[in-house]
Amino acid sequence: MQRYEKYKDSGVNWIGEIPEHWEVVKLKFLGKAIIGLTYSPNDLCSENEGTLVLRSSNLLNGRFVYGEKENSYVSSKIPEKLKIRKNDILICSRNGSRDLIGKCAIATANDEGNSFGAFTTVFRSDLNNYLFKILNSNIFKNLSGSFLTSTINQLTIGNLNSISVPIPPLPEQQTIATFLDDKTTKIDQTITIKEKEIELLKERRQILIQKAVTKGLNQDAPDLRMDRISDGENNPEILKSSKSRFRQMKDSGVDWIGEIPEHWEVRKLKYFIQNLEGGVSVNASESESAEADDFGVLKTSCVYNYYFEAKENKKVFENEKGRVSCQVRKGAIIISRMNAPELVGASGLVLEEYPNLFLPDRLWQTVYRNNISFDPVWLSKILINKGFRNYMTTFANGSSPSMKNISKGDFLNITVPFSPKSEQTQIVSYLEEIEEKIAKAISLKEQEIEKLKEYKTVLIDNVVTGKVKVV
Incomplete structure (x- = not known):
């Protein structure tokens, strides 16, 4: 890209040199900053009874996002100045996480009429389409962070x-x-494509896990049962050959499992798990994780x-x-017993020793039966497969x-396939190989996404600081 012919010192460290014919202006001379609405829990109401109040959680990648978890509605009368207008820039001005201060989004016609909460600030200006490019830059986010103190994460209107x-x-x-x-x-569209590719890889991983733990490693078995080989009835040689190549399947009697190899069985989880032990809730830091010599209590995440x-x-x-x-x-499976509907029963196998980590009351860990021979890794694969997870939410x-x-x-009485x-x-060996390959593919795509985001930020x-000339 080209550069401008002449530059001058802007007099502002974060800006550096700017094209000679540009100016440097404080935001207070370009528009008006308005702090958001303060409301109490008593003001909250249903969607049909009030006004939607946007919060910092509604800001994502420069735009507003709406969802059941983010939305809040208030019944109190909203002043006109606290109703969002097209091209308003909504800025996160206060948050528990310092990294989120300064993130912003620009309003479209679809966002008009909503309000915004006290932890956000609207900047209203005739230049907002251009100013948004500056305020959405990484430089601005870093700059806004410099105003924060150790006691409060807040970007005041004055600052x-x-x-x-x-x-x-x-x-x-x-221009x-x-x-x-x-x-x-165009960059965002490319990122979206790669994110969808990652989701497809994750979905593929789930399909392979589901097939392996419910059908075994002979993927032809479900569709090539003996009674489905039409020539077998009249051709003993084909029948004999088929017996050596394919295993018969049988109905497991469990909807989420379907058919299983004929020599497999089904068992309830209590056949393998003697008990589910849990911890207690303790007071702990919301911002710090445990170091080597600290005690840590697990999050459900x-x-x-x-x-x-x-x-x-x-x-x-x-x-x-x-x-x-x-x-x-080590070797236990950690299970979330209480969570959002889609995360109830989320689980993971502990592969290492963690002597200073403890469970809260919302998590269980498995205590296996000593008299049953099975592979805990295999069992953990069953517990994370999509069919099991969907069934468990019922x-x-x-x-x-x-x-x-x-x-x-209820958990211990869930029936699972037993090979x-x-x-x-x-099955474990196969899945670990597959998961490693998929994990590498996902990692590569995540790296590509990060490079695209970095390029977008630098661009x-x-x-917006005039380091390159747009023609």
């Missing part, structure tokens, strides 16, 4: 108004905005991704160390639509 930004002549603003809209849209993540824990406060119970054990109960739980009795130990070993930063 926001004091921020200086580079302003080119209006025709260049329009820059159009250029960035085109480029970033430690099993969200179909495997166990030890880093998903909270550092236990010193005066609470005596209350922790149920130490995490047992989840609770009055809250966003929080469900499952009882020990011979030698086949369990083969925006360079263009």
Whole structure:
């Protein structure tokens, strides 16, 4: 890309040099910053009875997202100035996470009429289409973070108004905005494609796990049963050959399992698991994880991704160390007994020793029966397959639509397919090889996405500060 012919010092560290004909102007001279609506829990109401109040959780990748988990509606009368207008820039000005301060989104006509919460700030200006490119840049996010103190994560209106930004002549603003809209849209479209490819890989992994743990490794078996080989009745040689090549299947009697190899059995989980032990809730840090010498209590998120993540824990406060119970054990399967409906029963196998990690009351870990020979890794694959997870949610109960739980009795009485130990070993070996390949493919695509995001960030930063000339 080209550079401008002449540059001058902007006098602002974060901006550096700018084209000679550009200006540097504080935001307070370009528009008006408005702090969001303050409301109480008593003001909350149903969708049909109130006004939607957008929060920082509604801001994603420069746009507004709407969903059941993000939406809040209030019944109180909303002043006109606190109703969103087209091209308003909504900025996260206060949050528990410092990294989220400064993220923003620009409103479209579809967002008009909604309000915004007190932890957000609207910036309203005639130049918003161009200003959004600056405020959505990585440079601005880093700059807004410099105003935060150690005691409170907040970008005040005073600090926001004091921020200086580079302003080119209006025709260049329009050219820059159009250029960035085109480029970033194409980058975002490519990112979306790659994200969908990752989801397809994850779906493929689930399909392979489901087939392996319910049908075995002979993938032809379900469709090539003896009684489906039409020539077999009249051709003994074909019948004999078929017997050596394909195993017969039988109905498991369980909907989520379907047919299984004829020599397999079905067993309830209590056949393998003697008990499900859990911990207790203790006071712990919401922002710090346990270090080597600390005690940590697991978060339910430690099993969200179909495997166990030890880093998903909270550092236990010193005066609470005596209350922790149920130490995490290598070889046990950690299970979420209470969670959002789609995450009830999420689980993961513990592969290493973690002497300083403990369970909260919302997680279980398995205690196996000593007299039953089976591979715990094989059992963990059954518990993470999609068919099992979907079936298990039918047992989840609770009055809250966003929080469900499952009882020990219901969980241990779920029926699963039971293959011979030698086949369990083969299934585990096969799945670990497959999962490793898929994990590598996912990792490569994630790296590609990060590079695209980095390129997008650098592009925006360079263009809005005039380091490159848009023609």
